[in-house]
Amino acid sequence: MTPLEHKISQLDPDRMPVHVAMIMDGNGRWAKSKGFVRSDGHAEGVSTVHRVTKLSSDLGVKYLTLYAFSTENWNRPQEEVDTLMYLIGWAIERELPELLANNVKINLLGDIERIPEDARKRLFFARNETAHCTGLQLNMCLSYSSRWEITEAARKLASLAAEGKLDPADINEQTISDNLSTAGMPDPDLLIRTGGEYRISNYLLWQIAYSELYFTNALWPDFSDEDYVDAILDFQNRERRFGKTSDQVRNNN
Ligand code: FPP
Secondary structure, eight states, rough: HHHOOOOHSSSOOGGGOSSEEEEEEOOHHHHHHOOOHHHHHHHHHHHHHHHHHHHHHHTOOEEEEEEEEEGGGSSHHHHHHHHHHHHHHHHHHHHHHHHHHHTTTTEEEEEEGGGGHHHHHHHHHHHHTTTOOOOOOEEEEEEOOOOHHHHHHHHHHHHHHHSSSSSSGGGOOHHHHTTSSTTTSSSSSEEEEEEOOOTTTTTTTEEEEEETEEESSSOOGGOOHHHHHHHHHHTTTTTOTTTTTTTHHHHHH
Protein backbone atom coordinates (compact mmCIF):
# COMPACT_ATOMS: atom_id res chain seq x y z
CA MET A 1 0.00 0.00 0.00
CA THR A 2 1.38 3.45 -0.91
CA PRO A 3 1.30 6.22 1.73
CA LEU A 4 -1.56 7.82 -0.23
CA GLU A 5 -3.56 4.58 -0.34
CA HIS A 6 -2.99 4.18 3.39
CA LYS A 7 -4.35 7.68 4.06
CA ILE A 8 -7.34 7.06 1.78
CA SER A 9 -8.09 3.83 3.65
CA GLN A 10 -8.50 5.92 6.83
CA LEU A 11 -11.37 7.93 5.30
CA ASP A 12 -14.90 7.17 6.46
CA PRO A 13 -16.86 6.67 3.23
CA ASP A 14 -20.10 7.60 5.01
CA ARG A 15 -18.76 11.02 6.02
CA MET A 16 -17.28 12.26 2.79
CA PRO A 17 -17.84 15.94 2.00
CA VAL A 18 -20.36 16.24 -0.82
CA HIS A 19 -19.09 19.67 -1.87
CA VAL A 20 -15.49 20.84 -1.55
CA ALA A 21 -14.52 24.42 -2.42
CA MET A 22 -10.91 25.52 -2.86
CA ILE A 23 -9.01 28.81 -2.89
CA MET A 24 -5.91 28.01 -4.93
CA ASP A 25 -3.35 30.41 -3.51
CA GLY A 26 0.44 30.54 -3.68
CA ASN A 27 1.30 30.12 -7.37
CA GLY A 28 3.25 33.38 -7.46
CA ARG A 29 5.27 32.62 -4.33
CA TRP A 30 5.98 29.09 -5.56
CA ALA A 31 7.41 30.52 -8.80
CA LYS A 32 9.41 33.22 -7.02
CA SER A 33 10.95 30.69 -4.63
CA LYS A 34 12.27 28.82 -7.65
CA GLY A 35 13.49 31.92 -9.48
CA PHE A 36 10.72 31.64 -12.09
CA VAL A 37 8.20 34.24 -13.26
CA ARG A 38 4.74 34.27 -11.63
CA SER A 39 3.05 32.79 -14.70
CA ASP A 40 5.20 29.67 -14.37
CA GLY A 41 3.53 29.19 -11.01
CA HIS A 42 0.10 29.34 -12.63
CA ALA A 43 1.21 26.82 -15.27
CA GLU A 44 2.37 24.47 -12.52
CA GLY A 45 -0.89 25.14 -10.69
CA VAL A 46 -2.79 23.60 -13.60
CA SER A 47 -1.19 20.22 -12.73
CA THR A 48 -2.61 20.53 -9.22
CA VAL A 49 -6.05 21.32 -10.68
CA HIS A 50 -5.73 18.13 -12.73
CA ARG A 51 -4.79 16.06 -9.65
CA VAL A 52 -7.44 17.42 -7.29
CA THR A 53 -10.12 16.95 -9.93
CA LYS A 54 -9.12 13.32 -10.48
CA LEU A 55 -8.87 12.59 -6.77
CA SER A 56 -12.21 14.29 -6.03
CA SER A 57 -13.80 12.17 -8.71
CA ASP A 58 -12.16 8.96 -7.43
CA LEU A 59 -13.19 9.70 -3.83
CA GLY A 60 -16.81 10.34 -4.82
CA VAL A 61 -16.90 14.06 -4.01
CA LYS A 62 -19.94 15.32 -5.92
CA TYR A 63 -19.04 19.03 -6.33
CA LEU A 64 -15.60 20.64 -6.56
CA THR A 65 -15.61 24.44 -6.75
CA LEU A 66 -12.35 26.14 -7.72
CA TYR A 67 -11.57 29.87 -7.45
CA ALA A 68 -9.64 30.15 -10.71
CA PHE A 69 -9.90 33.92 -11.30
CA SER A 70 -11.54 36.54 -9.11
CA THR A 71 -13.16 39.82 -10.12
CA GLU A 72 -10.25 41.53 -8.36
CA ASN A 73 -7.69 39.53 -10.37
CA TRP A 74 -8.51 41.72 -13.41
CA ASN A 75 -6.37 44.37 -11.66
CA ARG A 76 -3.19 42.27 -11.95
CA PRO A 77 -0.52 43.23 -14.53
CA GLN A 78 -1.99 42.71 -18.01
CA GLU A 79 0.70 40.20 -18.94
CA GLU A 80 -0.24 37.96 -15.99
CA VAL A 81 -3.97 38.27 -16.79
CA ASP A 82 -3.29 37.34 -20.43
CA THR A 83 -1.24 34.30 -19.39
CA LEU A 84 -3.92 33.13 -16.98
CA MET A 85 -6.64 33.46 -19.62
CA TYR A 86 -4.51 31.60 -22.13
CA LEU A 87 -3.74 28.86 -19.58
CA ILE A 88 -7.39 28.42 -18.60
CA GLY A 89 -8.49 28.06 -22.24
CA TRP A 90 -5.61 25.75 -23.08
CA ALA A 91 -6.03 23.60 -19.98
CA ILE A 92 -9.75 23.08 -20.41
CA GLU A 93 -9.26 21.99 -24.02
CA ARG A 94 -6.41 19.64 -23.12
CA GLU A 95 -8.30 18.12 -20.19
CA LEU A 96 -11.61 17.64 -21.99
CA PRO A 97 -11.10 14.00 -23.11
CA GLU A 98 -10.15 12.94 -19.58
CA LEU A 99 -12.99 14.94 -18.02
CA LEU A 100 -15.40 13.15 -20.35
CA ALA A 101 -13.82 9.76 -19.61
CA ASN A 102 -14.32 10.45 -15.89
CA ASN A 103 -17.91 11.66 -16.37
CA VAL A 104 -17.04 15.14 -15.02
CA LYS A 105 -19.45 17.97 -15.71
CA ILE A 106 -18.05 21.51 -16.10
CA ASN A 107 -20.01 24.46 -14.71
CA LEU A 108 -18.88 28.06 -15.18
CA LEU A 109 -19.57 30.45 -12.30
CA GLY A 110 -18.93 34.18 -12.59
CA ASP A 111 -19.11 37.05 -15.04
CA ILE A 112 -18.04 34.82 -17.94
CA GLU A 113 -18.82 37.49 -20.56
CA ARG A 114 -15.69 39.33 -19.34
CA ILE A 115 -13.44 36.38 -20.25
CA PRO A 116 -11.62 37.03 -23.58
CA GLU A 117 -13.35 35.41 -26.53
CA ASP A 118 -10.78 32.73 -27.29
CA ALA A 119 -10.76 31.28 -23.76
CA ARG A 120 -14.52 31.80 -23.43
CA LYS A 121 -15.22 29.75 -26.57
CA ARG A 122 -13.13 26.86 -25.25
CA LEU A 123 -14.87 27.05 -21.87
CA PHE A 124 -18.34 27.07 -23.45
CA PHE A 125 -17.34 24.16 -25.68
CA ALA A 126 -16.18 22.12 -22.65
CA ARG A 127 -19.36 23.01 -20.76
CA ASN A 128 -21.56 21.90 -23.68
CA GLU A 129 -19.59 18.69 -24.26
CA THR A 130 -19.81 17.67 -20.60
CA ALA A 131 -23.41 18.81 -20.03
CA HIS A 132 -24.67 15.19 -19.96
CA CYS A 133 -22.05 14.00 -17.42
CA THR A 134 -23.40 12.74 -14.11
CA GLY A 135 -20.22 12.31 -12.04
CA LEU A 136 -18.23 15.07 -10.33
CA GLN A 137 -19.50 18.59 -11.01
CA LEU A 138 -16.46 20.82 -11.49
CA ASN A 139 -17.41 24.44 -10.82
CA MET A 140 -14.86 26.83 -12.27
CA CYS A 141 -15.20 30.29 -10.73
CA LEU A 142 -13.98 32.76 -13.32
CA SER A 143 -14.28 36.53 -13.05
CA TYR A 144 -16.13 35.60 -9.90
CA SER A 145 -16.59 37.35 -6.60
CA SER A 146 -19.19 36.75 -3.98
CA ARG A 147 -20.22 40.38 -3.72
CA TRP A 148 -20.64 40.52 -7.51
CA GLU A 149 -22.82 37.41 -7.34
CA ILE A 150 -25.00 38.69 -4.48
CA THR A 151 -25.36 42.07 -6.21
CA GLU A 152 -26.51 40.31 -9.39
CA ALA A 153 -29.05 38.30 -7.40
CA ALA A 154 -30.36 41.47 -5.72
CA ARG A 155 -30.70 43.17 -9.10
CA LYS A 156 -32.58 40.19 -10.57
CA LEU A 157 -35.00 40.01 -7.65
CA ALA A 158 -35.54 43.77 -7.65
CA SER A 159 -36.41 43.64 -11.37
CA LEU A 160 -38.91 40.85 -10.81
CA ALA A 161 -40.48 42.82 -7.96
CA ALA A 162 -40.61 45.99 -10.09
CA GLU A 163 -42.36 44.03 -12.86
CA GLY A 164 -44.89 42.78 -10.33
CA LYS A 165 -43.74 39.16 -10.76
CA LEU A 166 -42.41 38.78 -7.23
CA ASP A 167 -43.83 39.93 -3.91
CA PRO A 168 -40.90 41.22 -1.77
CA ALA A 169 -42.59 39.58 1.23
CA ASP A 170 -41.99 36.20 -0.43
CA ILE A 171 -38.20 36.63 -0.58
CA ASN A 172 -36.53 34.18 1.79
CA GLU A 173 -33.13 32.47 2.09
CA GLN A 174 -34.09 29.92 -0.55
CA THR A 175 -35.01 32.68 -3.02
CA ILE A 176 -31.55 34.18 -2.58
CA SER A 177 -29.80 30.80 -2.90
CA ASP A 178 -31.81 30.06 -6.05
CA ASN A 179 -30.46 33.24 -7.65
CA LEU A 180 -26.76 32.66 -6.98
CA SER A 181 -24.35 30.95 -9.42
CA THR A 182 -24.56 27.83 -7.25
CA ALA A 183 -28.37 27.55 -7.58
CA GLY A 184 -29.52 23.98 -7.05
CA MET A 185 -26.24 22.85 -5.48
CA PRO A 186 -25.69 22.03 -1.82
CA ASP A 187 -23.50 24.48 0.11
CA PRO A 188 -19.81 23.51 0.45
CA ASP A 189 -19.12 21.19 3.37
CA LEU A 190 -15.42 21.96 3.31
CA LEU A 191 -13.48 25.01 2.11
CA ILE A 192 -9.73 24.53 1.66
CA ARG A 193 -7.35 27.47 1.21
CA THR A 194 -3.73 26.83 0.30
CA GLY A 195 -0.85 29.29 0.54
CA GLY A 196 -0.83 30.05 4.26
CA GLU A 197 -3.23 33.03 4.28
CA TYR A 198 -6.26 33.11 6.56
CA ARG A 199 -8.74 34.94 4.37
CA ILE A 200 -11.90 34.22 2.42
CA SER A 201 -11.17 36.79 -0.32
CA ASN A 202 -14.74 37.46 -1.46
CA TYR A 203 -15.43 33.78 -2.17
CA LEU A 204 -18.81 32.06 -1.72
CA LEU A 205 -19.67 34.29 1.26
CA TRP A 206 -23.33 33.24 1.32
CA GLN A 207 -22.68 29.57 0.67
CA ILE A 208 -19.98 28.98 3.32
CA ALA A 209 -22.19 30.04 6.26
CA TYR A 210 -21.72 26.59 7.85
CA SER A 211 -18.76 25.20 5.91
CA GLU A 212 -15.75 23.80 7.73
CA LEU A 213 -12.67 25.87 6.92
CA TYR A 214 -9.24 24.32 6.39
CA PHE A 215 -6.08 26.34 5.85
CA THR A 216 -2.76 24.85 4.79
CA ASN A 217 0.65 26.44 4.26
CA ALA A 218 1.25 24.33 1.14
CA LEU A 219 1.51 26.57 -1.91
CA TRP A 220 -1.01 25.53 -4.57
CA PRO A 221 1.52 23.88 -6.94
CA ASP A 222 2.84 21.86 -3.97
CA PHE A 223 -0.63 20.87 -2.67
CA SER A 224 -0.38 17.10 -2.89
CA ASP A 225 -2.97 14.34 -2.97
CA GLU A 226 -1.85 13.49 0.58
CA ASP A 227 -2.50 17.10 1.64
CA TYR A 228 -5.99 16.89 0.16
CA VAL A 229 -6.79 13.63 1.98
CA ASP A 230 -5.39 15.18 5.21
CA ALA A 231 -7.90 18.03 4.82
CA ILE A 232 -10.77 15.56 4.41
CA LEU A 233 -9.58 13.51 7.41
CA ASP A 234 -9.50 16.70 9.47
CA PHE A 235 -13.01 17.54 8.25
CA GLN A 236 -14.24 14.09 9.28
CA ASN A 237 -12.98 14.67 12.82
CA ARG A 238 -15.01 17.83 13.27
CA GLU A 239 -18.42 18.03 14.82
CA ARG A 240 -20.78 20.05 12.62
CA ARG A 241 -23.39 21.61 14.87
CA PHE A 242 -25.17 24.10 12.56
CA GLY A 243 -25.92 26.31 15.58
CA LYS A 244 -27.14 23.45 17.80
CA THR A 245 -25.51 22.13 20.96
CA SER A 246 -23.16 19.18 21.00
CA ASP A 247 -25.74 17.09 22.93
CA GLN A 248 -28.43 17.84 20.39
CA VAL A 249 -26.18 16.79 17.54
CA ARG A 250 -25.22 13.54 19.30
CA ASN A 251 -28.85 12.72 20.12
CA ASN A 252 -29.93 13.71 16.63
CA ASN A 253 -32.64 16.15 17.70
C1 FPP B 1 -3.48 32.53 -6.75
O1 FPP B 1 -2.09 32.48 -6.61
C2 FPP B 1 -3.90 31.85 -7.95
C3 FPP B 1 -4.58 32.42 -8.96
C4 FPP B 1 -5.00 33.84 -8.98
C5 FPP B 1 -4.92 31.67 -10.15
C6 FPP B 1 -5.24 30.24 -9.96
C7 FPP B 1 -5.20 29.62 -11.28
C8 FPP B 1 -4.69 28.43 -11.56
C9 FPP B 1 -4.17 27.46 -10.58
C10 FPP B 1 -4.67 27.97 -12.95
C11 FPP B 1 -6.08 27.90 -13.42
C12 FPP B 1 -6.30 26.82 -14.30
C13 FPP B 1 -7.45 26.14 -14.39
C14 FPP B 1 -7.58 25.13 -15.43
C15 FPP B 1 -8.59 26.37 -13.46
P1 FPP B 1 -1.31 33.86 -6.49
O2 FPP B 1 -0.87 34.23 -7.86
O3 FPP B 1 -2.16 34.87 -5.81
O4 FPP B 1 -0.10 33.45 -5.60
P2 FPP B 1 0.69 34.36 -4.56
O5 FPP B 1 -0.26 34.62 -3.42
O6 FPP B 1 1.83 33.48 -4.16
O7 FPP B 1 1.11 35.60 -5.29
